[in-house]
Amino acid sequence: MAPRKEVTLSLFTLILLAALSLGLASFYRLPSLGTRPMHTDEAILGIKLGEFWQTGHFQYDPKDFHGPALHQTSLLWAKLAGWGTPETWTETDLRLVVALCGLGVLLTTLLFADALGRYGTAIAMLLTAVSPMMVYYSRYFIMEMQLVLLISLTLGCFWRYSQGGTRLWLILGGCALGFQHATKETFVLNVGAAFAGWLVARALVGEFVPRKGNSMSLGPSRAKGRPTRPWLWVAVPAVLVSVAAFSNGFRDWQGVADSFTTYISYLERSGGSGHEKPWHYYLMLLVWHKDTLVWSEALIVGLAVIGMGYSVVAEFKNTGRQAFLVFLSVYCVVLLSGYSFLSYKTPWSILSAQHALTLLAGVGANAVWSAMPGRTIRWIFNAALAVGLYHLCDQSIRLTGTHRNPQFEYSADARNPYVYSHTQKSLLKLVDEVKTFVKAQAKAPKIQVITRDVGWPLPWYWRTWKNVEYLDKLPATLDGEVIVADTEFYDQIKAKIPADSYSEHYPYGLRPGIILTLFLRKIQPTPTTVPEKLDAAPASAVNDPTPLSNPPPSMVPPEGTISKQPIFSPTLPAFPGGLTPQP
Incomplete structure (x- = not known):
């Protein structure tokens, strides 16, 4: 039996479809x-x-x-x-x-x-x-x-x-x-x-x-x-x-x-x-x-x-x-x-x-x-x-x-079958927040990253910063102005740092099942000298603990010292302790 004659495209059509493909x-x-x-x-x-x-x-x-x-x-x-x-x-x-x-x-x-x-x-x-x-x-x-x-x-x-x-x-x-x-x-x-x-x-x-x-x-x-x-x-x-x-x-x-x-x-x-x-x-x-x-x-x-x-x-x-x-x-x-x-x-x-x-x-x-x-x-x-x-x-x-x-958009979403142990998009929020904090400092702050796998891919994002420690266990001294840690070390870190010295920002997804918390050292307000004469208020008001309705700028807490309500990413996995992600 003779082979069936194959129908073919013209060379021009092939070139046209090849260009479309490209x-x-x-x-x-x-x-x-x-x-x-x-x-x-x-x-x-x-x-x-x-x-x-x-x-x-x-x-x-x-x-x-x-x-x-x-x-x-x-x-x-x-x-x-x-x-x-x-x-x-x-x-x-x-x-x-x-x-x-x-x-x-x-x-x-x-x-x-x-x-x-x-x-x-x-x-x-x-x-x-x-x-x-x-x-x-x-x-x-x-x-x-x-x-x-x-x-x-x-x-x-x-x-x-x-x-x-x-x-x-x-x-x-x-x-x-x-x-x-x-x-x-x-x-x-x-x-x-x-x-x-x-x-x-x-x-x-x-x-x-x-x-x-x-x-x-x-x-x-x-x-x-x-x-x-x-x-x-x-x-x-x-x-x-x-x-x-x-x-x-x-x-x-x-x-x-x-x-x-x-x-x-x-x-x-x-x-x-x-x-x-x-x-x-x-x-x-x-x-x-x-x-x-x-x-x-x-x-x-x-x-x-x-x-x-x-x-x-x-x-x-x-x-x-x-x-x-x-x-x-x-x-x-x-x-x-x-x-x-x-x-x-x-x-x-x-x-x-x-x-x-x-x-x-x-x-x-x-x-x-x-x-x-x-x-x-x-x-x-x-x-x-x-x-x-x-x-x-x-x-x-x-x-x-x-x-x-x-x-x-599924480029980093776990529902995408080609995504495999991928970095969560919320990590980019952490990177941006730390970048903003670093820019506001007079000198380069110390950053401590404490996770079991030293926080990859953070070493890529922070490769130009020299004062960063990547640790796989809790260090003897927690003295970083910025501390990034996963949930495994959260309780230990909370026990070692003064409660009023850091603001907490969370949660950020490193990878599925690995949730990070960001600790930022609060900026201490510069002490001010009480003037010898108070013309606008009686002397007793100096020691009055009642908050002022319109405090002067020197008494307003610096921006960023109060943690914002945490924002949950819908693509993060379930959180430890029964927390439920919110949109």
Whole structure:
């Protein structure tokens, strides 16, 4: 049976939809990057980036914090963009680096255009542009989005080489592979899944040979003959890039050794380490999560399943294309299964699997659209697809902090399934209140932060202040003009400080279940001398304890010494002692 002729888009329509995708992706990724409070991970990475800027040396910790690649990328961008010193950096500066990586992921879809089909490529780009998970973590200063970009670039380079590209594609793919290792150690799961996909594709289909007259081939034709050892053209640049990154430019070889010993720590943490989730956690995250709203990327998953089935059972003129689609299907299933098998789960961990699902969703959409009999039915399918895209857009706008209705803003709300152990927005109120207090002082006040995890992300917000102590237990002396403490230390602090010396301000949410109280030392009024002669009142009135109805300014308590009624955030968890949040 001859393969069914595939219906395709014009090149102009593909370019138009690609431009639309880029516009949507920019709209959801770039505005208001600084409105969401810093997550602890973002704050730690921001501080480490500042140290890297100042010292020129990245201190790799094999037990945590991941590789140097994101810091190196950020440092390069900082130099090009003219950030200035770390004291002047903003949350927007840091997150813009990741947002640009997110746009890069979108553009790498074009490397697979001849595999996905023109229609499939356009749909995959649109889905990538508005996917809530892709949008949210493209605004998040952590390693994952750069890792996804490098993975997509690596696979795209290898596909382009298999379709007639030069050895430069192998070199570029090898460099991207090495930088993956320097970005995050979990890249080995992607390598393992890719190897499994390659084995199955070779067994079921055969070689990834190009189709003659391939109209979507990107890159010049390969020189005569294949290199006898093509893997060397990948391995050598991969090793060089990885070693250069971990060794700080071939200067610190301990970092290179630690990049391998780190996997001992990862094996220990794979059991959960406080992040244990059931095996179906990621599936539910992608397909169905209801908390006030229905959060779902079921459109992507459903189309991806169709794409997987089409890759296996359809007949292709180009067997190389089928080999790649089978590879991509097996790679996606193995990768998602591997992450689901591990007890340790965080929502951003499966971004690379979700990206593979999005590419396969383009394949599925292309298969359905091509199978539609007649232009009218295809327009109906396009309309249904547009409704699904609108639902994704509606979710994405709620994640960005730019929704015109504040009630629909979920950028740091625990009801957002992509929010994980996130800093509460009320912490920004604490930061502003302390900033106002500090500005009113003649000299820099002493600040004591007393929490079990030393108050992250406060060290980021107060990184320019030198007189700050971050403590994980109650100190012998409580002498700070500003004291920030969680509920665990509240009673002990109240017992140690004079009751009339501090004003209390609360509650502020550090993270779910961690509530902070702010103590500000009251400004003592300057003593005034009683005049020898009182013309306006009899001498007995000097010792009269009755308050004056119109006291002179010198007797009015300074502003801020009386605590205001506490304001409760509706997104905070239940408070200790049965307190109920009020709107």
